[in-house]
Amino acid sequence: MVGGNWTRVTEFILMSFSSLPTELQLLLFLTFLIIYLVTLMGNSLIILVTLADPMLHSPMYFFLRNLSFLEIGFNLVIVPKMLGTLLAQDATISFPGCAIQMYFFFFFGVAECFLLAIMAYDRYVAICNPLHYPVIMNQRTRAKLAIASWFPGFPVATVQTTWLFSFPFCGTNKVNHFFCDSPPVLRLVCADTALFEVYAIVGTILVVMIPCLLVLCSYSRIAAAIFKIPSAKGKHKAFSTCSSHLLVVSLFYVSSSLTYFRPKSNNSPESKKLLSLFYTVVTPMLNPIIYSLRNNEVKNALSRTFRKALGLRNYICRH
Numbered sequence: 001m002v003g004g005n006w007t008r009v010t011e012f013i014l015m016s017f018s019s020l021p022t023e024l025q026l027l028l029f030l031t032f033l034i035i036y037l038v039t040l041m042g043n044s045l046i047i048l049v050t051l052a053d054p055m056l057h058s059p060m061y062f063f064l065r066n067l068s069f070l071e072i073g074f075n076l077v078i079v080p081k082m083l084g085t086l087l088a089q090d091a092t093i094s095f096p097g098c099a100i101q102m103y104f105f106f107f108f109g110v111a112e113c114f115l116l117a118i119m120a121y122d123r124y125v126a127i128c129n130p131l132h133y134p135v136i137m138n139q140r141t142r143a144k145l146a147i148a149s150w151f152p153g154f155p156v157a158t159v160q161t162t163w164l165f166s167f168p169f170c171g172t173n174k175v176n177h178f179f180c181d182s183p184p185v186l187r188l189v190c191a192d193t194a195l196f197e198v199y200a201i202v203g204t205i206l207v208v209m210i211p212c213l214l215v216l217c218s219y220s221r222i223a224a225a226i227f228k229i230p231s232a233k234g235k236h237k238a239f240s241t242c243s244s245h246l247l248v249v250s251l252f253y254v255s256s257s258l259t260y261f262r263p264k265s266n267n268s269p270e271s272k273k274l275l276s277l278f279y280t281v282v283t284p285m286l287n288p289i290i291y292s293l294r295n296n297e298v299k300n301a302l303s304r305t306f307r308k309a310l311g312l313r314n315y316i317c318r319h
Helices: 022-052 059-088 095-128 139-150 153-164 182-186 194-227 232-260 269-293 296-318
Strands: 011-014 092-094
Touching: 011 059, 011 095, 022 059, 022 269, 022 296, 059 095, 059 139, 059 269, 092 095, 095 139, 095 153, 095 182, 095 194, 095 232, 153 182, 153 194, 182 194, 194 232, 232 269, 269 296
Parallel strands: none
Antiparallel strands: 011 092
């Protein structure tokens, strides 16, 4: 007992999609399983190709490799438990397990926000300062920028998760979501959470808006530079180098902003689940597809890698 009639919560129940018929839950399981496997294979392939192909050892693909690591981590934190809930109806998650899932969700989410901003800055330097690009974005600088994108996730995740799980929980232990996100878990707290809610809102605004402003600033300068290019071919080539990143940024920021910044009166749990599915499950699958289909360098590198792998396989078979 924590005091009065408050019973110590030792586990939570993720409601996930329990309101749906069993047949539909099975269909969702198969759909999300395919998406999960495509996400892991697609992002792993991006990592392997950008490491193996010397033509992709530029700063742009270094940051893309970091993004793929983040997307894999994001998926591993959320999707396996969701699949288990849909297939085996095992909706329980331990108190520490819920805290760990929330911690890494915050960590990977915050890191991705800042990494996307740094990738926008990389595109700005490449387009607006092409002659100085190799000097500005040297190996040491890109390593520092990557660390700078990953680091904010640690304090944000540590403070928010530790603070939230230090509150007493009472009554129901049912989390109306498919993973341990802050708002649905916060509803189960039996204490005054006003200060925490202010911190969470301010923190979310800063974490989303600061990188978003950096992205907007970078792309406004990129747009100005592209408009100054006299030839249509030059404009198209400059735009094509950042179109994939711009699409990925739009998908991530729009879906996450709609999830966390909509008024509560317009934000039903079911609609929030759908929006959360988009940026936690669908977007990580789309990112490698977008970068591979809209980027000739990646497509050519994939083709070279497959030819090498096929050649090695034939050599081994002959000997």
